[in-house]
Amino acid sequence: MQQRVSLRLQRHLYWQALCLSRHTITGLLYTGAEQFADWTADYRLYSRDRVDVQQLFGVCRSEVESMLPMGAPLVVGMDDSILRKSGKKTPGVAWRVDPTGPPFQINFVLGQRVLQLSAAVPFGEGGTARSIPIDFVDAPTAKRPRKNATQQQKQEYRELQRQKNINAVAVERLTLLAVQTARDLWATVDGRFTNRTVMKQLPEKATLIGRIRSDAKLYGVPEGEQSRPVGGRPRRYGQRLPTPEEIRQDDAIPWQTVRCYAAGKIHEFRIKTMDAVKWRPAGAGKVLRMIVIAPLGYRLSQGGKMLYRQPAYLICTNPGLPLEEVLQAYLWRWGIEVNFRDEKSVMGVGQAQVRNEKSVQTVPAVAVAAYSLLLLAGIHAYGAEGIPQSLPDPKWLRGRKPRLCPTQRLISQLRWETWGDQIRDRGFCGFPTHPARSGTHQKPQKPPSPLASAALYARNV
Template identity: 45%
Template sequence: MRAHLLAQLVCLGRHTLTGLLTTNGQLHRDWSADYRLYSRQRIDAAALFGSIRRGAQQSLAQEEALTVAMDDSILRKSGRHIPGVGYRRDPLSPPFHVNFVRGMRFVQLSALVHQADGFCRMIPIDFQQAPLPVRPARNASPEQQQQYKAALAAANINCLGLERVQTLRQQLNEDPAARARHLRVVVDGRFTNAKLLKNLPANTTLIGRIRRDAKLFLLPQGQAATGRKRLYGQAAPTPEGLLSDPSLEFQRVQAQLGARNCQFRVKVLGPLRALQAGGSQNLQLLVIAPLGYRLRKGSKLLYRQPAFLICTDPTLSIQALLQSYLWRWDIEVNFRDQKTLLGIGEAQVRNPHSVQAQPALAVAAYGLLLLAAAQANLKALSHPKWRPDSEPKRLSTASLINLLRHELWNASIKEPFTHFRSDPSDDHNPQKLQPLLRSALFYAAA
């Protein structure tokens, strides 16, 4: 398993099991044990992610909440006999034409980590497959149709998201060092619904986006002596209406966005209650005005879209609420790195256990890499001459992988490369490269 974790990070080709074996130098050995590592359930992914979570908690202050971002993603697969693969809505399709792709759906949780250099990063601490049941044939019996509908409702992505949040809260409660730590979950509009809002575990706060036309209500002022208790009071303005309401002024809040601090104009309203979605849950509404930006210096000022957030903790400060949501973007960066750099989902496995275990191990390797980078004060390798000398504020995943390859392979490289750093005069042309291999035409003529 350790060999696979390292090979998943430093593999130069496609990240299939054959590619991992080739990276480990096992190209001419028996590979059956490597496949049984996944198919026989010999990997405890929960233990791997648990160690990453405990490492993330060590970077937090004693009273600081554990901020976790949750989102789902699709790993594209073309095989028709892979468990859990089916047609899914393509999130990259344009809004005027919905496209479908074949793939597997996963739910990921990423936790906030404070790095040694002062910046923050989200690292994955959970990765769970979210398959859908197989649709029965058209001539299936009514009992089979009812079973399929029940299984489809149980496999809803929101049900799985709630299960992962409850599992994480239970893991924190079982850990004596994290039992009293508050859990703050940040989600997008997909998970901001009644399933999560009404069933959140104790000592947990949810922050998510809502529709601009969501129906919100103030708290009831008084209760009748008889009859049912009132859950909703007078109708509150919609999030879009609050944004354009001139009677309530904007507040300026400073938050960290990447490597710089930005000023945001926000409006706050609460405590509120959402119709049907929140029930008796008290909410706080935060409206973020669009940010202005210029494509270049002196160009026309453009604006982004506004954001509408709700929080299940009406007493949470505006700055903490806004900053927690800005940190959520790092989970999108995690998905991009996992698919483009680490080749998550490229392994050609069909066993039901391998389909879940192999991507989970690859994501755990990615999380261990980011955790090690957060705990160590690293510096990037020397840049080539065409790159500027200014160092980035936070090392990218590609830079971390290059550092890891340098540590693993530097001792094996015997030939020095000092001639690549020579400084010839301006009027001297560089020496042409003379390849040692003869061309195929030479051998064909011979």
């Protein structure tokens, strides 16, 4: 990368956090006071493919690995999301199922589908961890051909469908990450990625921890003479086992108690486990462990009615791992949901109004990289649990200390360090403000300006 391109990219990464308006390319130029200069080079930074996004995320991954203890695995959460769009002709934008819609009605929205991997950085002895994005790619679907398309065009479309399938993209990113890191790789996913495509092509050094259905058909491992019937091929699957829901309801299988960190404190989870399990989507060569997690009780208010969440059923491709570590790794997966919320609502990922195909892929990835670098800088400057104290807390937040430093607090600290000296109220050229002999001030007191509060405490939209 040329030096001038590198300097321009550094400014864009810096402006992503400082921007007070919508995070478009124009909004970044306003933040850097470049609105009166030629903006062609800023747009070409993305449209001419001059940014190596993987190099940026490689720096983030290296920093994350440097914070992990010796011999600890790299635990990543993987999930896809939708960036809302309004232009139907934007490359990669299509009608997609709205994940926030009600369960009784399927709604569709225009959006750009993306895939992200976030690594968990544990700290302290309680099991707290912060998720740092280390990979972000555009995952569009294949464009359907016209009705009068030729047979060759339809065949190319079906092949492109297989290549751009979200599960195929997930396997590709996990394989690349397994090559890049020297540590063991643990991937925690939801039910969308716990399927045949991902599990059969999983890298050898990777362990998958994912959710399965309550009625999944499980089998045992064949043993002894049953493994080779007379006149037939060796058995690959043993006797049919109960489904996860049947195991949960079976009183003959005892519950175990495991202590893990979740939702701000240590909880005691009741679980059941079954080793030496086979599942057809994973293939006959994989022996799995199945874990049943009982619903966790909670109250919306002190003294309120005890409510319960839904039970969870997990599959782990490495049966030899400790139950506490497997469950804790899966609980850390919630961090990627927090990342998506901060990226969209605070960092403005997906707000850029670009139409070039390369720009559509690169601009949101650079914004996510800026978010990741901001989190890493906060950990280096204030520690994993540290919170900057340069700006006083608002009155409604005093007395409540969050477990992790909020992203907006880091942005406010960066704005204070960048703009604090310029917008600080310095009075009228150093004139004294003490009362004169006549009992009045020599000059009227300057009214307090809300500029500092508006700029330093502003929330991105």
